[in-house]
Amino acid sequence: MRIVYGKGFEIDQPISMLDKVQALQAEVSKLPQYEPETKHYFHGGMYCREVFRHAGVLVVGAVHKKEHFYLIVSGTVAITTDDGVQEVTGPHLFSSKPGTKRAVYAITDALCMTFHAIEAKTVEEAETELVEAEPNNMYSFGNQVKHQPLEVLP
Numbered sequence: 001m002r003i004v005y006g007k008g009f010e011i012d013q014p015i016s017m018l019d020k021v022q023a024l025q026a027e028v029s030k031l032p033q034y035e036p037e038t039k040h041y042f043h044g045g046m047y048c049r050e051v052f053r054h055a056g057v058l059v060v061g062a063v064h065k066k067e068h069f070y071l072i073v074s075g076t077v078a079i080t081t082d083d084g085v086q087e088v089t090g091p092h093l094f095s096s097k098p099g100t101k102r103a104v105y106a107i108t109d110a111l112c113m114t115f116h117a118i119e120a121k122t123v124e125e126a127e128t129e130l131v132e133a134e135p136n137n138m139y140s141f142g143n144q145v146k147h148q149p150l151e152v153l154p
Helices: 017-028 123-130
Strands: 037-043 046-053 058-060 068-074 076-081 084-089 092-096 103-106 110-117
Touching (some): 017 058, 037 123, 103 110
Antiparallel strands (some): 046 110, 058 103, 068 092, 068 110
């Protein structure tokens, strides 16, 4: 926190984790992208996304519209949370709130899964239901890297 003296006290507002992750995404999107190995499962009104990433890979996800579970099944990752960046070794379960956007750096090979209550029956429908449309998102449906150049906003 920075305090400025003068006409009263002015306290800088803290930067939200969402703003920090979006700034990170703007920088990372300038680099060649990694397409994580992703599997999709639908069952009984639930959707599970299984994402494997190799050690040394950083993946920045989308802003989620709904609450869901985020499970680090195996491996060690550095992951953004409301409390800052945490180093976590699986198995470890997080509860994610609406508005969550995560950056996950794989310290070791890591397998992560998300679990969602959902009405959708396809990956495209699921992503429309679950994540915000972001023009600078690095991935299209199913975690496929967008192959067109991205405009990086200030």
